[in-house]
Amino acid sequence: MTHATTPPVVVPPAPSERIPFNKPFLVGTEFDYIQQAIRFGHTAGDGPFTRKCSEELESILGAVRVLLTTSCTDALEMAAMLLDLDEGDEVIVPSFTFVSTANAFATHGGKPVFIDVRPDTLNLDEQLLESRITERTRAIVPVHYAGVGCEMDEIMRIANKRGIVVIEDNAHGLLGRKAGKRLGTFGQLATQSFHETKNLTCGEGGALVLNDASFIERADIIREKGTNRARFFRGETDKYTWVDFGSSFLPSDILAAYLFAQLQARNDIQQRRQRIWNRYNAELEEWTRENGVRRPFVGSDCEQPFHMFYLLLPSLAARTALIEHLGKRLIHAVFHYQPLHISDMGRRFGGRPGDCPVTEDVSDRLVRLPFFNGLTEAEQTRVIEGVVTFRC
Numbered sequence: 001m002t003h004a005t006t007p008p009v010v011v012p013p014a015p016s017e018r019i020p021f022n023k024p025f026l027v028g029t030e031f032d033y034i035q036q037a038i039r040f041g042h043t044a045g046d047g048p049f050t051r052k053c054s055e056e057l058e059s060i061l062g063a064v065r066v067l068l069t070t071s072c073t074d075a076l077e078m079a080a081m082l083l084d085l086d087e088g089d090e091v092i093v094p095s096f097t098f099v100s101t102a103n104a105f106a107t108h109g110g111k112p113v114f115i116d117v118r119p120d121t122l123n124l125d126e127q128l129l130e131s132r133i134t135e136r137t138r139a140i141v142p143v144h145y146a147g148v149g150c151e152m153d154e155i156m157r158i159a160n161k162r163g164i165v166v167i168e169d170n171a172h173g174l175l176g177r178k179a180g181k182r183l184g185t186f187g188q189l190a191t192q193s194f195h196e197t198k199n200l201t202c203g204e205g206g207a208l209v210l211n212d213a214s215f216i217e218r219a220d221i222i223r224e225k226g227t228n229r230a231r232f233f234r235g236e237t238d239k240y241t242w243v244d245f246g247s248s249f250l251p252s253d254i255l256a257a258y259l260f261a262q263l264q265a266r267n268d269i270q271q272r273r274q275r276i277w278n279r280y281n282a283e284l285e286e287w288t289r290e291n292g293v294r295r296p297f298v299g300s301d302c303e304q305p306f307h308m309f310y311l312l313l314p315s316l317a318a319r320t321a322l323i324e325h326l327g328k329r330l331i332h333a334v335f336h337y338q339p340l341h342i343s344d345m346g347r348r349f350g351g352r353p354g355d356c357p358v359t360e361d362v363s364d365r366l367v368r369l370p371f372f373n374g375l376t377e378a379e380q381t382r383v384i385e386g387v388v389t390f391r392c
């Protein structure tokens, strides 16, 4: 029996068919490894699974050391502590990034200096770098947005000339490359995230990557609550005592067990993500051309790790309308970073509207489509249909 006088244009799918922006993905071995970690009895930090994860990451990256942390935020805080910042020391960060990239350094005494991003990659604009450097500049923190590498050769050249430390915020970029070199291996330090929304996850987690051996000893101390515990256990000192600043940055070995399962399955995970990314890119090409929308730019010397798929709409109004259009079809698309330089905290550090025009522009226009390892073909078909039935 039907009463409808005007047939609905779109038949709304049942609520169970909601397509989230992100959904945690299980490779299958997590439960077994977690059980092993619990049964083994070393559930605090630096147990056997932590060691396996560190070794795996060290071999992927060729880093001198990789220290697992409870988050990328914590890894950034460890990096800030390693810099030993004095009041007024400056750290250059892109305005278009997650809060932690700036907050970690501000929390440890640094002054974030915001720099704009390139309109193509949305990465820190290396051409503006010299203009932001002062005699107080201690570090530069490039973020490889969407896992597309920054112009690292130029950034390293400028930094090395002045003895400025480079810390790559590589939360999006694990397994990506720039000019053949792994992201996370250019700077003296790099940070990784294993948050639920990242390619590989254990819920909450991170890592500090050390590419410069001179940081190892203090990094161990800072991570071990300011104690020389690591040296003590290696038998290099007969006292286990308080020697420096520090905090508790070790994830439980239970989380490391979860992460190890994902690290082992990384090739399968990356293949899934590549397939999803390539399909969005191909099937939305015509629509983006016809509607003045831009797809992600990936330079020919970049191997991206397929972290996200975004669209740059012509205007804020168009973006708002697209998110609404998809929302009516139970598809959850989301925008991304708000400019840090004009956030409440950014303004306290001197940020003013107009300082980073590209960031201010793109942050209003960017939308990210549902993108996760377990996105099915049918779900992706619905997302693509949702997008192409929208007119800017």
Ligand SMILES: *Cc1c(COP(=O)(O)O)cnc(C)c1O
Pocket: 070, 071, 072, 073, 074, 097, 098, 100, 101, 143, 169, 171, 172, 192, 193, 194, 195, 204, 205, 206
């Ligand atoms: C996710 C993310 C972080 C924070 O990672 P957590 O592990 O959640 O602390 C930092 N920087 C960037 C660029 C990120 O995307």
